[in-house]
Amino acid sequence: MVAVRVVPCLDIRQGRVVKGIRFQNLRDAGDPVAHAAFYQEQGADEIVLLDVSATPEGRSHAVETVRQVRSVLTIPLTVGGGVRTTEDASRLLESGADKVAVNTAAVARPALITELAERFGSQCTVISVDAARAGRNGWQVVVGSGRIRTGTDVVAWCTEATALGAGEILLTSWDRDGTREGYDTDLVAAVARAVAVPVIASGGAATANHLVTAVEAGASAVLVASMLHDGDTRVGVLKSELTAAGVEVRP
């Protein structure tokens, strides 16, 4: 049985790890290579690098950061932020990414997902979706690092993205991100029910119990950031608590 993954996420801006409260007001938290190696030794199952400044500032991707991080990693590396074309994705993969996450550009031009899946395979193509609650039982897609509300229904978009070839969904709750209130488990459950591909829950995790609830809601992997960057806990501790709760993780 495939184990639930614990995935530390490093938000990168100008080659440095930062963390955001709802993607704004970023604080510097250090060197990405050191972070990635540190979390790998703690038992991380995969690392996600997100270039949070890429879309708003129109910058190209942190190719050099990816290359450096790859050289120390023996686990998978997913990279996102500002990917607009298959050429952008190709540069990241050539630098050492194993999966590429697309967000804003795929919303603007969904065919990008198919182009990526056909060239690199679905297992390489991650659709990153930022979701904001809209009414009691729905969520809408937000893009541009959370600055633009599209009005598009999140569950419908995730379904379409997987039909177009996305092999995984990185699902971030815009409402919960940085709040430490826990994942939006209703959101996770709604998307996990609608699609057959793995769903990575993201946004709001502060305790091991938050991770358990996301898994119970149907997540195949859980993204963690601030709780690790702040030194509140370690990946190994989270995994022990997941195991104690009956969730299978890689030891």
Added chain:
Amino acid sequence: MSLEVAIVPTGTANLASVVAGMRRAGATPTTVSDADQVARAERVVVPGVGAFGAAMATIDRMGMRTALRERVIEGRPTLAVCVGMQLLCSTSEESPAHTGLGVIAGRLTRFAGDVRVPQLGWNQVEPELGMRFLTDGWAYFANSYRMDHIPEGWTGAMSDHGGAFVAGLERGDVLACQFHPELSGHWGEAVLSAWLSATEGAR
């Protein structure tokens, strides 16, 4: 003497990870561009990601089909990873119009049952007795199609995702991994090292 490995460029994706993994394991990776190099290389790696048909088409375009097939049949040091392993089969449900290397008679099928596809993540590998390179451990997989039984003449390791599937195969100095050893942590590094050192001086 350095451990040279010749990598078959089956596509862009993941090549960098394979190269980095080989370097960490102490090998010197180079890229091959024709059949003659495939035939002469001491060690060959077939990484392969993406679709079965696309990877096979790339190999055919480079004219490497026969050279690769012969290496594997002769049991010369060859490491086939992920789709690279799948290419050893005759056909795949993924790309019905394409023919693989056909070293293993059989057809790959898509994962079935109540499981997430693609399989993305870590799964347990359980080897048969007497394997040279594969041991018990956790490996990272990224696949939607799989081989469902160990073919005759090979030893193999199994894993489970909605039913048993083949995680890896060995025959002679050929190691085929459905998982990504270059992404499977310390355990994966040990697999790479075992294959590299066992094939030292082999030809």
